[in-house]
Amino acid sequence: xxxxxxxxxxxxxxxxxxxxxxxxxxxxxxxxxxxxxxxxxxxxxxxxxxxxxxxxxxxxxxxxxxxxxxxxxxxxxxxxxxxxxxxxxxxxxxxxxxxxxxxxxxxxxxxxxxxxxxxxxxxxxxxxxxxxxxxxxxxxxxxxxxxxxxxxxxxxxxxxxxxxxxxxxxxxxxxxxxxxxxxxxxxxxxxxxxxxxxxxxxxxxxxxxxxxxxxxxxxxxxxxxxxxxxxxxxxxxxxxxxxxxxxxxxxxxxxxxxxxxxxxxxxxxxxxxxxxxxxxxxxxxxxxxxxxxxxxxxxxxxxxxxxxxxxxxxxxxxxxxxxxxxxxxxxxxxxxxxxxxxxxxxxxxxxxxxxxxxxxxxxxxxxxxxxxxxxxxxxxxxxxxxxxxxxxxxxxxxxxxxxxxxxxxxxxxxxxxxxxxxxxxxxxxxxxxxxxxxxxxxxxxxxxxxxxxxxxxxxxxxxxxxxxxxxxxxxxxxx
Numbered sequence: 001x002x003x004x005x006x007x008x009x010x011x012x013x014x015x016x017x018x019x020x021x022x023x024x025x026x027x028x029x030x031x032x033x034x035x036x037x038x039x040x041x042x043x044x045x046x047x048x049x050x051x052x053x054x055x056x057x058x059x060x061x062x063x064x065x066x067x068x069x070x071x072x073x074x075x076x077x078x079x080x081x082x083x084x085x086x087x088x089x090x091x092x093x094x095x096x097x098x099x100x101x102x103x104x105x106x107x108x109x110x111x112x113x114x115x116x117x118x119x120x121x122x123x124x125x126x127x128x129x130x131x132x133x134x135x136x137x138x139x140x141x142x143x144x145x146x147x148x149x150x151x152x153x154x155x156x157x158x159x160x161x162x163x164x165x166x167x168x169x170x171x172x173x174x175x176x177x178x179x180x181x182x183x184x185x186x187x188x189x190x191x192x193x194x195x196x197x198x199x200x201x202x203x204x205x206x207x208x209x210x211x212x213x214x215x216x217x218x219x220x221x222x223x224x225x226x227x228x229x230x231x232x233x234x235x236x237x238x239x240x241x242x243x244x245x246x247x248x249x250x251x252x253x254x255x256x257x258x259x260x261x262x263x264x265x266x267x268x269x270x271x272x273x274x275x276x277x278x279x280x281x282x283x284x285x286x287x288x289x290x291x292x293x294x295x296x297x298x299x300x301x302x303x304x305x306x307x308x309x310x311x312x313x314x315x316x317x318x319x320x321x322x323x324x325x326x327x328x329x330x331x332x333x334x335x336x337x338x339x340x341x342x343x344x345x346x347x348x349x350x351x352x353x354x355x356x357x358x359x360x361x362x363x364x365x366x367x368x369x370x371x372x373x374x375x376x377x378x379x380x381x382x383x384x385x386x387x388x389x390x391x392x393x394x395x396x397x398x399x400x401x402x403x404x405x406x407x408x409x410x411x412x413x414x415x416x417x418x419x420x421x422x423x424x425x426x427x428x429x430x431x432x433x434x435x436x437x438x439x440x441x442x443x444x445x446x447x448x449x450x451x452x453x454x455x456x457x458x459x460x461x462x463x464x465x466x467x468x469x470x471x472x473x474x475x476x477x478x479x
Contacts, residue, residue, distance in 0.1 A: 005066070007067045009068070012041045012266040013073060013268040014267045015070020018262065018281035021328075021334075022284070025301055025338075031292075031297045045083070052082070061091060066291070067258070068260050071084075073268065084261075093123055093254040095121075095122070097119075097161060097252075098121065098249075100241065101117075102116065106247065106314070108241060110218060110242070117218065118162075118167070118222070120154065120224065122154040127142050127144050130142075131143040139380075156193060157356055159194075159200060160353050163200070164353040169200060169222040169223065170200050171202070171221060171225070172202070173205050174207060175207050175230070176204075181471070181472075186227055245264035247280055248264065248280050249280050249287055255355060258288070258291050260291075277316075277317045282301065286298045306342030308330065313329070369465075369467055369468065374430065374439075374463035375448070376460070377448050377459075380455075396447055400435070404431065404478075405478050407430070409423075411476040444460065
């Protein structure tokens with residue numbers, strides 16, 4: 001038998017108990033795994049390592065390329081970003097796979113509907129790139145980054161995952177009706193790629209309608225692919241449909257690397273009490289075994305979990321801490337049930353997922369034409385728009401750019417501004433070329449410098465026309 005090296009990170013809070021249960025069950029299947037224990041999270045932050053991920057953990061993951069981890073705590077007041085996010089970023093695990101399914105003995109308002117769906121969440125860009133700035137003392141900005149390459153990778157992964165599990169349909173959920181360039185990129189990429197997968201029914205749904213439909217009629221969904229923050233939110237929603245985060249496993253997949261973990265947090269108040277539900281981590285280990293090609297062992301564990309639940313063995317977070325079985329007893333029951341089939345409950349037959357292999361060369365989408373036709377110059381000012389506008393027009397009188405409009409939080413306030421708008425201190429001042437011909441960006445920078453002599457400039461954005469189409473959106477009320 002071949003053996004697999006796996007980095008195991010026990011995690012914080014309830015993590016060590018849940019991970020120990022999963023490891024014990026996997027070992028009981030007879031699959032040959034060499035577990036290499038490393039650490040990350042709260043205990044590492046306390047050692048003074050700001051990232052929460054020490055070098056020996058990074059080295060181990062680079063070697064094994066497969067990780068089973070418990071939840072990691074992110075302390076308040078010290079450390080930097082979440083250690084979970086750090087791991088995803090360091091190893092470019094761009095796809096987050098979060099399946100949920102109806103489970104026996106776990107009563108919910110949806111019991112009997114046969115929920116069995118997967119959220120495929122983009123995992124490294126969008127707002128979670130974490131690029132934030134204070135534009136003024138009372139206006140903060142977060143950049144929402146959506147790339148063509150990132151969109152293609154997550155959408156191809158979603159289609160390939162659907163094929164690997166024999167699933168029939170894939171919905172792409174975006175907010176492209178509002179964010180036409182960023183979320184719109186995902187929608188356009190999805191519609192371009194979908195014809196390559198004629199065996200899978202595909203459609204687009206607005207994310208808020210997707211959330212509505214998930215509550216109204218969840219069984220209509222098979223696989224949902226979406227952007228990072230959307231996926232974070234709706235995957236928690238889907239876990240609630242089947243009993244909660246204690247039953248929600250996940251996989252973070254990249255090119256040749258995978259991190260498997262429960263969706264839930266570290267729940268420190270229950271740590272060490274032998275009362276917590278380890279099912280999410282156990283099912284994450286099932287996903288790990290499938291990734292390693294150990295499909296027979298994966299199916300055996302999934303059947304054993306279903307059989308244990310059918311036998312009425314439920315932990316305290318499901319039925320109450322005065323009634324539930326202990327974590328250790330639940331683990332023993334699952335091991336005892338290895339080899340049993342869960343009568344009336346289906347376990348999917350899977351095959352290896354074919355991850356997209358996009359070029360890592362720095363060759364990006366090329367434009368035939370790219371022209372600077374203006375600039376948005378953001379100004380911090382307490383002056384009302386009716387006064388700020390003429391002042392800026394006077395400054396730009398001799399410039400090749402003229403003021404088109406001023407907006408505040410996306411709504412035009414000059415000229416002919418809406419008197420109902422409660423302005424904040426950041427004003428977007430849109431300047432367009434006077435002649436209609438392209439300009440050099442240096443012209444915009446020169447204008448910004450002149451403006452900054454009298455009004456504080458806090459941000460500048462080029463206004464591009466790419467292949468004849470505007471690469472920017474209009475403010476509400478802008479013609």
